[in-house]
Amino acid sequence: MSFQSAAKVTLKDAQLRRNIGKATTLIREKRLRAVAEVPDWEPLRDAGEAIKAHTMATLPEQLEKLEAAVTAAGGVVHWARDGAEANAIVASIAKRVGTDEVIKVKSLATDEIEMNEALEAEGIHALETDLAELIVQLNPEDKQSHILVPAIHRNRAEIRTLFEQTIAQGQSLGNEASAIAEAARLHLRNKFLTVPMAVSGANFGIAETGTIGVVESEGNGRMCLTMPRVLVTLMGIEKVLPAWQDLEVFLQLLPRSSTAERMNPYTSLWTGVRPGDGPQEFHLILLDGGRTNVLADEVGRAALHCIRCSACLNVCPVYERVGGQAYESVYPGPIGAILTPQLNGLGSAPSLPWASSLCGACYEVCPVKIDIPSILIHLRGRVVREEKSRLTPEALAMKGMAAAFSTRRRYEAAQRLAKLGRGPIVKAALPGWTAMRDLPEPPKETFRDWWKREHGEG
Amino acid sequence: MSTAKADILARVRGALGPSPVVPEIPRTYRLAGTLVRDAAVVDLFCETVSEYKATVHRVAESALPDKVRAILGEGLRVGVPAGFRDLGLPVIEDRGLSVAELDELDAVVTGSALAIADTGTIVLVSGENSGRRALTLVPDHHVCLVAASSVVPSVPDAIAALGPDAPITLVSGPSATSDIELDRVEGVHGPRRLDVVVFG
Amino acid sequence: MKVALFITCFNDTLFPGAGKAVVTLLQRLGCEVEFPLEQTCCGQMHVNSGYEHEASGLHDRFARVFADYDAVVSPSASCTAHVRERIESVGGKVFELTEFLIDQLGVVDVGASFPHRVTFHPTCHSLRLLNVGDRPLRLLREVRGIDLVELDGARECCGFGGTFAIKNADTSMAMLSDKVRHVLDTRAEVCTSADTSCLMHIGGALSRGRTGVRTMHIAEILAAQE
Incomplete structure (x- = not known):
């Protein structure tokens, strides 16, 4: 479905619009406060942007260093060209461990490759432990709609009802958010303490040391990373950072941009295997999954700098109105509009680069300064060149207008036609406009006619 | 070398072209050592950590046992890392406690490696002082001792003082979630109660 | 000061009042305003719609038309931003009206009266x-x-x-x-x-x-x- 058609559906859901509007308005104001108290926020953004660009330019070296360091620390590194390879690796580890259940920390990379479905097909149930992921998983009809809070489209009352009907087994939960959190705690506690294998994503992988980092809030991450005997981490190849020191930049940029806190409740950093502490078997899967396609586009590759904070979603006026599901991707919002078509191929989502008014609010808040509007424009150009016929009505109108604007004589002739409600200018703009808005009264004379009358043709 | 690895690295090299531009990294933000480490830093830490709904206590080192006893009261099953400082109350040392035994603890008392004033963060480094990771995770109440001398001003100060040798957990307040209407609600899977005792 | 008016095709065709107001205002502030009749469109709509190729002729044309002026003033922030970013040779001397008034002319009170x-x-x-x-x-x-x-x-x-x-x-x-x-x-x-x-x-x-x-x-x- 095109973004336009999907948005038409979600725009009609008044509850969804209210829920998203309320949540994003709150987080926008909080983010402004969290950022305002950091005097060196702009230098941190500059450093974040440069570290990411530096990483991409030296990616082969960084990945090989990461592999060597993780291996030296007792971990096992796997490489996966695509999602199917990554899923097969995870399934084979689970089978060797002999478990039909794994616990999961929220990971967009695993969602991207539909790992849960792939494992299910192998008879292995993947249990989501992040509260929002759990909310989505408990309702088979539901889908993620936000990078950070996949259930942002659900309000407290809806979540309460869902929990009462599922994990709380008919017990009434009351109206406090804490009761909802308590229900999730009770539901998952025993799983954390008994399931032998966990799957996580990664926020960072430090090439220099082999250290992996997971940033979270609830403690479900710590549970998954600490309690099971076996840990498998899936990491997109773009998540590598060259140096230990780089953590000081991203541990400041990410929490304030993401949940608008000075720091998120828990961040776990581990390097390989630690005897007597945590999983005694650690696997790191490095996933391409289309990332090298993104890297091949010199302008578009900056989309790989994304640290998944979701600040761009929270400020986007389009996202706020249509919600995440209209983007039909694990990555919604402005970053999704540039990442999805590049990861999956332009032809898979050709309407997404147009899902923006180019207002620039996303660029303004991006902690690593991804110029999303410019990349959107660049991708529009690529879609037009690579995916569309040169004979679409739009292409013909654009050509017609470029021709009309190419000389003064033709331009003035086109203006005369426009006054009569005809010609290329009108053809391009009129349909779709007057359905919902009035057009201004056409002026009696153009500016240049007035000028010529007043000042001559000079 | 696996074929997947060779393929991916070849694709990366192909995507980058023969001579990708490698930008310099400007580190003009406040680096480690930029900010003064004085008593005000400890005050700031107490303030920022309390804003996460952790309970902050400030005592002289000699008063530590009394304070910990006052926080925990009597009759609780209290875990500590093996060989932990004497708290003058009955404790269960973690010499390889099973998951079930950890789950039976009412509370745990540990030290910490350092703390960050700017963000109200406690840094646990797996080992004798902070304990292993499961010890500070499974019990529902964590009493964490922070030496005033270990409080650093900023995140870069902390990162500079840390290394990859042991697992690290950065703790900023009790377990919480922002998943319900993007508002922070305390108390999910990690310890729901966090007492921070700053001493010295 | 002698300035050229970059009206934008949109204002020229649909909102001549905005252009006339710029002329009135700048003349009142002592500027000599010229309107190069050879100007057409800056190409923003083409570029932003994915038709960059079609815009390149318009960019060249814009650069030629405004090459000889010291300052160019426009009643459109959007088109000003476009030419500033995309047309290197002249982009730097194109100003959006309020920028021009405050930064180039140094006026804040332009002598207007509008009781609404x-x-x-x-x-x-x-x-x-x-x-x-x-x-x-x-x-x-x-x-x-x-x-x-x-x-x-x-x-x-x-x-x-x-x-x-x-x-x-x-x-x-x-x-x-x-x-x-x-x-x-x-x-x-x-x-x-x-x-x-x-x-x-x-x-x-x-x-x-x-x-x-x-x-x-x-x-x-x-x-x-x-």
Whole structure:
């Protein structure tokens, strides 16, 4: 479905619009406060942007260093060209461990490759432990709609009802958010303490040391990373950072941009295997999954700098109105509009680069300064060149207008036609406009006619 | 070398072209050592950590046992890392406690490696002082001792003082979630109660 | 000072009043204004719609037409941002009107008088591509008799976005309806801004809703001596 058609559906859901509007308005104001108290926020953004660009330019070296360091620390590194390879690796580890259940920390990379479905097909149930992921998983009809809070489209009352009907087994939960959190705690506690294998994503992988980092809030991450005997981490190849020191930049940029806190409740950093502490078997899967396609586009590759904070979603006026599901991707919002078509191929989502008014609010808040509007424009150009016929009505109108604007004589002739409600200018703009808005009264004379009358043709 | 690895690295090299531009990294933000480490830093830490709904206590080192006893009261099953400082109350040392035994603890008392004033963060480094990771995770109440001398001003100060040798957990307040209407609600899977005792 | 007016094809064809107001205003402030009749379109719509190739001739043309002027002034923040970014040879000397008044002419009080209740919508491109900041508001505050009321959610996009308003008409309208609600909440008679494109969008809804609120380009208010 095109973004336009999907948005038409979600725009009609008044509850969804209210829920998203309320949540994003709150987080926008909080983010402004969290950022305002950091005097060196702009230098941190500059450093974040440069570290990411530096990483991409030296990616082969960084990945090989990461592999060597993780291996030296007792971990096992796997490489996966695509999602199917990554899923097969995870399934084979689970089978060797002999478990039909794994616990999961929220990971967009695993969602991207539909790992849960792939494992299910192998008879292995993947249990989501992040509260929002759990909310989505408990309702088979539901889908993620936000990078950070996949259930942002659900309000407290809806979540309460869902929990009462599922994990709380008919017990009434009351109206406090804490009761909802308590229900999730009770539901998952025993799983954390008994399931032998966990799957996580990664926020960072430090090439220099082999250290992996997971940033979270609830403690479900710590549970998954600490309690099971076996840990498998899936990491997109773009998540590598060259140096230990780089953590000081991203541990400041990410929490304030993401949940608008000075720091998120828990961040776990581990390097390989630690005897007597945590999983005694650690696997790191490095996933391409289309990332090298993104890297091949010199302008578009900056989309790989994304640290998944979701600040761009929270400020986007389009996202706020249509919600995440209209983007039909694990990555919604402005970053999704540039990442999805590049990861999956332009032809898979050709309407997404147009899902923006180019207002620039996303660029303004991006902690690593991804110029999303410019990349959107660049991708529009690529879609037009690579995916569309040169004979679409739009292409013909654009050509017609470029021709009309190419000389003064033709331009003035086109203006005369426009006054009569005809010609290329009108053809391009009129349909779709007057359905919902009035057009201004056409002026009696153009500016240049007035000028010529007043000042001559000079 | 696996074929997947060779393929991916070849694709990366192909995507980058023969001579990708490698930008310099400007580190003009406040680096480690930029900010003064004085008593005000400890005050700031107490303030920022309390804003996460952790309970902050400030005592002289000699008063530590009394304070910990006052926080925990009597009759609780209290875990500590093996060989932990004497708290003058009955404790269960973690010499390889099973998951079930950890789950039976009412509370745990540990030290910490350092703390960050700017963000109200406690840094646990797996080992004798902070304990292993499961010890500070499974019990529902964590009493964490922070030496005033270990409080650093900023995140870069902390990162500079840390290394990859042991697992690290950065703790900023009790377990919480922002998943319900993007508002922070305390108390999910990690310890729901966090007492921070700053001493010295 | 001798300046060239870059009217933009949009204003030339649909909103000549904005251009006339710029001429009136700049002449009142002692500038000699020229209008190069060879100018057509800067190519922004083409580039932003994915037709960069079609725009390159327009970029060359723009550079030729304005090559010999010391300063070029435009009543469009959006087109100014485009030429500044894309047309290297002349982009640096093209100024959006409020930038020109404050930074180049050094005036804040332009001698205008406009005794009406007015609210100002800062357009996205003036805010985030040109960083004009509070320049338009500083100019408006000096207008005699004006009752300037703050617009709630001012920094949020009105939903125009060029072809976005047509390609994603439903989303655009959802954004517009919030903007219009905020405009109506101010009880202003006039909604003004530095881009007539956004104003055409907002004004189209204000007119369809028979609200009686007018839209005016900021130049028209700054030129007014009612």
